[in-house]
Amino acid sequence: MKSGRLEAFSDGVLAIIITVMVLELEAPNETTLEAIIALLPIFISYLGSFIYVSIYWNHHHHIFQMIESVNYKILWANLHLLFWISLIPFTTSWIGENHIDTLPVALYGFVLIMIGISFRILKNCIVRHHGKKSRVGQLCRIKRKDMFFLSAYISGVMLTFFNTYGGVSCFIIVILFQIFELKQLHNTI
Amino acid sequence: MKSGRLEAFSDGVLAIIITVMVLELEAPNETTLEAIIALLPIFISYLGSFIYVSIYWNHHHHIFQMIESVNYKILWANLHLLFWISLIPFTTSWIGENHIDTLPVALYGFVLIMIGISFRILKNCIVRHHGKKSRVGQLCRIKRKDMFFLSAYISGVMLTFFNTYGGVSCFIIVILFQIFELKQLHNTI
Amino acid sequence: MKSGRLEAFSDGVLAIIITVMVLELEAPNETTLEAIIALLPIFISYLGSFIYVSIYWNHHHHIFQMIESVNYKILWANLHLLFWISLIPFTTSWIGENHIDTLPVALYGFVLIMIGISFRILKNCIVRHHGKKSRVGQLCRIKRKDMFFLSAYISGVMLTFFNTYGGVSCFIIVILFQIFELKQLHNTI
Amino acid sequence: MKSGRLEAFSDGVLAIIITVMVLELEAPNETTLEAIIALLPIFISYLGSFIYVSIYWNHHHHIFQMIESVNYKILWANLHLLFWISLIPFTTSWIGENHIDTLPVALYGFVLIMIGISFRILKNCIVRHHGKKSRVGQLCRIKRKDMFFLSAYISGVMLTFFNTYGGVSCFIIVILFQIFELKQLHNTI
Numbered sequence: 001m002k003s004g005r006l007e008a009f010s011d012g013v014l015a016i017i018i019t020v021m022v023l024e025l026e027a028p029n030e031t032t033l034e035a036i037i038a039l040l041p042i043f044i045s046y047l048g049s050f051i052y053v054s055i056y057w058n059h060h061h062h063i064f065q066m067i068e069s070v071n072y073k074i075l076w077a078n079l080h081l082l083f084w085i086s087l088i089p090f091t092t093s094w095i096g097e098n099h100i101d102t103l104p105v106a107l108y109g110f111v112l113i114m115i116g117i118s119f120r121i122l123k124n125c126i127v128r129h130h131g132k133k134s135r136v137g138q139l140c141r142i143k144r145k146d147m148f149f150l151s152a153y154i155s156g157v158m159l160t161f162f163n164t165y166g167g168v169s170c171f172i173i174v175i176l177f178q179i180f181e182l183k184q185l186h187n188t189i
Numbered sequence: 190m191k192s193g194r195l196e197a198f199s200d201g202v203l204a205i206i207i208t209v210m211v212l213e214l215e216a217p218n219e220t221t222l223e224a225i226i227a228l229l230p231i232f233i234s235y236l237g238s239f240i241y242v243s244i245y246w247n248h249h250h251h252i253f254q255m256i257e258s259v260n261y262k263i264l265w266a267n268l269h270l271l272f273w274i275s276l277i278p279f280t281t282s283w284i285g286e287n288h289i290d291t292l293p294v295a296l297y298g299f300v301l302i303m304i305g306i307s308f309r310i311l312k313n314c315i316v317r318h319h320g321k322k323s324r325v326g327q328l329c330r331i332k333r334k335d336m337f338f339l340s341a342y343i344s345g346v347m348l349t350f351f352n353t354y355g356g357v358s359c360f361i362i363v364i365l366f367q368i369f370e371l372k373q374l375h376n377t378i
Numbered sequence: 379m380k381s382g383r384l385e386a387f388s389d390g391v392l393a394i395i396i397t398v399m400v401l402e403l404e405a406p407n408e409t410t411l412e413a414i415i416a417l418l419p420i421f422i423s424y425l426g427s428f429i430y431v432s433i434y435w436n437h438h439h440h441i442f443q444m445i446e447s448v449n450y451k452i453l454w455a456n457l458h459l460l461f462w463i464s465l466i467p468f469t470t471s472w473i474g475e476n477h478i479d480t481l482p483v484a485l486y487g488f489v490l491i492m493i494g495i496s497f498r499i500l501k502n503c504i505v506r507h508h509g510k511k512s513r514v515g516q517l518c519r520i521k522r523k524d525m526f527f528l529s530a531y532i533s534g535v536m537l538t539f540f541n542t543y544g545g546v547s548c549f550i551i552v553i554l555f556q557i558f559e560l561k562q563l564h565n566t567i
Numbered sequence: 568m569k570s571g572r573l574e575a576f577s578d579g580v581l582a583i584i585i586t587v588m589v590l591e592l593e594a595p596n597e598t599t600l601e602a603i604i605a606l607l608p609i610f611i612s613y614l615g616s617f618i619y620v621s622i623y624w625n626h627h628h629h630i631f632q633m634i635e636s637v638n639y640k641i642l643w644a645n646l647h648l649l650f651w652i653s654l655i656p657f658t659t660s661w662i663g664e665n666h667i668d669t670l671p672v673a674l675y676g677f678v679l680i681m682i683g684i685s686f687r688i689l690k691n692c693i694v695r696h697h698g699k700k701s702r703v704g705q706l707c708r709i710k711r712k713d714m715f716f717l718s719a720y721i722s723g724v725m726l727t728f729f730n731t732y733g734g735v736s737c738f739i740i741v742i743l744f745q746i747f748e749l750k751q752l753h754n755t756i
Binding site: 190194197198202205206260268271275276278282283285287290291292293 | 390396401404406410425428436442443564
Binding site for chain 2: 001006012013015017072075076079082083086090097101102107
């Protein structure tokens with residue numbers, strides 16, 4: 001089965017997820033500077049989530065451009081990944097409306113963990129389909145840094161219950177690492 | 190007529206339908222655990238409908254990857270199918286907001302029946318266009334299990350009026366069968 | 379310039395327009411039969427607009443599958459067409475919420491006229507680009523029935539101010555003719 | 568890396584942005600002419616933004632049809648551009664709801680500046696990837712008119728604080744120039 005339609009469908013879903021979040025930015029009724037400043041937390045959480053979804057789109061694109069065929073399991077693993085990413089707008093708006101509170105941040109972190117795990121599952125399905133010795137197989141196999149990311153996310157969620165900003169910082173650090181990882185991945189290809 | 194644009198349009202519509210449903214998950218104003226638990230019925234009905242639309246996208250993908258040309262009737266049969274699938278977000282949110290009540294579940298079941306029938310019509314159009322002896326013709330011809338699914342859905346709707354949870358269970362069983370059928374279809378190809 | 383991206387962008391916009399309309403169908407808070415019956419006018423106007431947008435997607439698809447190259451003017455004529463089609467959800471919901479009243483129906487008719495005119499402009503641009511003697515040129519040149527459709531739409535809008543249902547009937551008749559025309563177009567190809 | 572998926576994703580995001588704006592046009596509860604006239608400012612700002620996003624889609628399409636490969640930096644520069652374009656619906660609705668007031672117009676102008684700058688960055692990345700001597704390199708290199716557009720936008724934003732309509736006129740002039748530029752670009756290709 002060719003991978004073209006999986007890519008098209010994923011692009012569609014990700015394009016909607018990334019754009020839907022901007023709908024949270026509702027135009028204020030007043031035209032004062034204060035009205036815009038009041039929207040800043042929503043704007044920042046939109047920006048953060050835009051970057052986050054972009055990283056995953058980018059990563060997804062890098063992997064799927066290396067393969068041409070997919071199977072049943074890859075289709076479902078991809079839908080599973082899209083499901084967790086589709087929860088980003090909800091958690092983003094929950095954070096945005098409540099100016100960084102414990103439970104919304106923890107839930108956001110939980111969704112980040114699930115996205116990480118489901119992307120790991122998708123990569124495993126791809127490795128199994130194309131073989132460990134293929135180019136995509138070597139790039140997608142489990143690496144030490146995956147474990148590091150996962151434990152960093154879990155620590156972030158736990159840290160949130162003691163210090164919300166500590167948890168947020170933890171997530172930002174992992175995201176910066178992921179951008180760096182993406183750059184390395186690009187150079188490898 | 191090539192099938193490429195039919196697939197692209199269907200992907201677009203299905204991507205929107207699957208994503209629109211997450212908009213029902215509105216961020217609560219409070220940041221308590223109770224506020225999240227209150228959203229659980231909406232979350233579960235979103236999850237169920239995500240799985241359901243995924244099954245149809247998957248099935249649609251399996252069939253259309255086997256054919257390259259479509260005709261007038263297939264275009265309309267596909268639009269007919271998309272129409273009924275587009276009602277899923279509405280019925281999903283009606284169930285989600287009312288914690289599993291008789292009429293919403295019955296309507297949901299009715300939409301499931303109509304989706305089943307319109308998919309059957311689409312398959313018939315494909316069989317007529319490509320011939321019964323073609324590969325896609327053999328896979329898409331009417332089978333006993335189609336009749337079983339249809340009668341199970343209809344029984345589910347009727348059961349709903351006596352016992353709502355009985356109806357829901359009935360639908361879940363058919364959905365599980367459909368996932369299994371999809372796996373078989375994949376193995377056949 | 380290849381026509382692929384024009385088709386992809388149009389598919390995206392049309393897929394969103396057709397799906398956005400279903401968002402008007404908001405789930406009622408009650409689970410009674412009356413609550414669903416109260417939604418019937420919105421449902422019917424959704425159904426009508428779904429059919430209408432489907433006709434244009436279908437027609438658009440038929441024409442663009444015959445050509446491979448587009449120019450600057452075709453791009454803009456296509457965007458112009460999409461602009462008018464994008465007003466369908468607005469006029470649909472205005473009718474749906476007001477149970478067929480004069481002004482909403484007249485506005486709906488006005489949008490239908492503008493869609494017809496902008497589609498005519500798009501066809502003219504295609505004919506000029508590909509030549510009157512090309513296959514697409516012969517199919518897209520102005521025909522008597524285009525004038526008939528236009529005058530029927532204009533009569534429909536005027537009739538609306540005397541008798542709303544008369545105007546609606548007028549539009550329905552043209553739409554039925556357009557479906558028939560589409561079938562003929564398909565047979566010609 | 569092929570450019571196909573970047574184009575598909577951008578088409579998806581732009582299609583949603585352009586369509587989301589029409590959702591601001593909420594159907595009034597009354598069916599009077601006054602109710603429609605009251606929507607005129609929102610309609611005009613929708614029309615303006617539709618044209619503006621169309622120009623960028625068109626320009627984007629013109630450039631990407633000349634290249635077939637993209638790299639890591641182009642992907643991110645493109646996402647950066649999409650981010651700023653995604654703010655258009657928000658600023659449009661802020662203007663539309665407040666009938667042309669200073670701050671909304673200035674913010675709109677600021678977003679236009681950022682879109683211009685991010686498009687310039689995207690073009691620079693493309694020039695660096697494909698070389699200054701390639702066809703796309705010659706068309707995308709910095710030109711005097713880019714500086715003119717930028718200074719016109721900045722003057723427009725500053726003018727807004729003295730005379731709102733002066734600022735708006737300034738933006739409209741630049742947009743007309745951009746349409747003219749696009750036509751020239753098309754003729755060059």
